[in-house]
Amino acid sequence: MIPVNEPLLDGNERRYVTECIDSGWISSEGPFVERFERELAGRVERRHGIAVCNGTAALELAIAGLGLQPGDEVLMPTFTIISCAAAVIRRGCVPVLVDSDSKTWNMDVNQLEGRITPKTRAVMVVHIYGLPVDMDAIARVARKHGLLVIEDASQMLGQTFRGQPCGSFGDISTFSFYPNKHITTGEGGMVLTNDEGLAARCRSLRNLCFSSRRFIHEELGYNFRMSNLQAALGVAQLERLDEFVARKRQMGNLYSRLLSDLDCLEMMPLSTNYAENIFWVFGAVLHDSVPFEASEAMARLGSRQIATRPFFWPMHEQPVFRNMGLFGGERYPVAERLARRGFYIPSGMALQKAQMEMVVTAVKELFSADNYQPTRAI
Template sequence: MVPVNEPLIMDRDKQLILQCLETGWISSEGPFIKEFEEKFANYIGKKYGVAVSSGTAALEIAVKALGLPEGSEIIVPTFTIISCVQAIVKAGLNPVLVDCDYRTFNMVPEEIERKITKNTKAIMVVHIYGLPVDMTPILDIARKYNLLIIEDAAEVIGQTYKGKLCGSFGDISVFSFYPNKHITTGEGGMILTDDENLYEKCKGYRNLCFSFDPDRRFIHEEIGWNYRMTNLQAALGITQLERIQEHINKKRWMGKKYNELLSDLQDVCYLPIPKTDYAENIYWVYTIVLKDNYPKNAKQIMKELMDKGIGTRPFFYPMHLQPVFQRMGLFKGDTYPNSEKLYEKGFYIPSGLALTEEQISEVSNALHEVLR
């Protein structure tokens, strides 16, 4: 079996985790958490970092920390993971969806401006699959309408837009360290901001809104969550961050190998774009999109690949089609053709950092057999 993802764990990772076990610092109390927050914030280029238990937790805290009035609208792509829209809904706010570009998978800036109303307060930018969102027009729109930017850079840790690291553009930015990300802490996430007030709010929401005054510790002014990261996770984050450039180089090597081996596939609409005028693909995952007239859909091809021992994952199911949101009465009558077709025709193949050249060849051979 070639798994769709396998993280790369080295001796240095094990050494720091063992240090946590030997010292007893295994909970959310421990020196590595602050160190990881500071090092990651410094790497991205933000003043403050708040380490949390997952990327989903980071989104929920970030949205709540903005303190937007109930009913405010946040523009967000429909082609994304449910965590993004879920965070908006759980905060009592209204998600407003936009479609994605069919080649880059990212939200279309021109659609954003058409969706702005007097209730719009923020844009949630989500970088998808390896290429960043085209940020310049979105930042211009945000300035024009005085909107906040929530930047979800979970899938592009180490990626740059016009030479500047993704995650550095948001008023508040979030990251995930799930095992399929460019650095992992097992589970885990991070919130970054330059705003000290937002930073303090995020720290509170992460930790049940305990008072920072020891005499008032169990007196709560607000509702928060237990979304803390452990010292064990932070230790792994520190060692993984030390190797971030190696991981990026490995991802791009992997993308280049796949490009060479799969360029002759006749039934594939297109392979990932190697670069745009603002970024080189970081290949968080390696995507396959079938031609419109190909008689099988992504699910059928994925099943045939699984029968050959090749792990795959489907593309995101669009948010406007999600049953849970339809039952809430959200997105009635919405249609986003690019996102809908991508779910039908798109999937991704093994792309983890532990992938070997032999496995890449095995995946290529299986794809050629299945699509022949």
């Protein structure tokens, strides 16, 4: 089986982790945590980084740090990971959903103003799969309506918007370092901001809100700390970020060229007028002429030993939120189509060219004349 993702851990990872073990600094008190925060913040041109245990924790910490209150509305895409909506809901806030752009698969920024009400306090930007959201449009809307901007750049470390690093926009930004991201700490995440007061609040919330005297707490915080072992991996991975980004773009460009003759697949553009695709994953959407959906395509590729993953399932169609009485009767047709007809193929950092060619062969066989009918009911 060709895996959908496999990280590269052949740099200084073993050396730095061994240093943690030899020194005994394996908890969140170790020196690699502060080093990772400082170096990643510098990379994305932020003043402050707050390392946490995963990307979901980063989102929850960002929302809590901003002081959003129950009932506040947060604009966000329906086409994203559930962590984004869950963080809003757990704070008691209300997610207000926006459909996707059919070309970039990001939130359709042209729909934002139509979703704003007197209760709107923030917009959560989530850069999806390879191309960033139009941050100029986000900034215009945020300034006009006095909105906070939360930027989830988990899939975009190393990407830029008009030359400025993704993760450097808005009031606060977040990253994830899950193994399928451009750099990994196994699990892990980070909150970044330029606001010193906001950074201090996030650091306190991350660490149970200890007061000046230990074990005295005036506010409920979280235990969201990152370990020194995780941070050691992150420092080693960050040393190779430029190499990893170049590798991803090479893979994306090769896949795009080799699959360009398949009219039945819709692929993300190689670039826009504000960014070159970073290809966090290589996704494709089945054209409407294809008589089966992504689940069928994935099953067929799996039978050929090609691992795949489905696209995100929209927030307004999540059973857990429907059972909570949210998003009743709401429809977002672009996101619904992406969820049903979109999937991505192997595109991990360790993928080799020969494996990519095998994937391309399998995909082309999938859409050959002899294989174009569904093998089971959809």
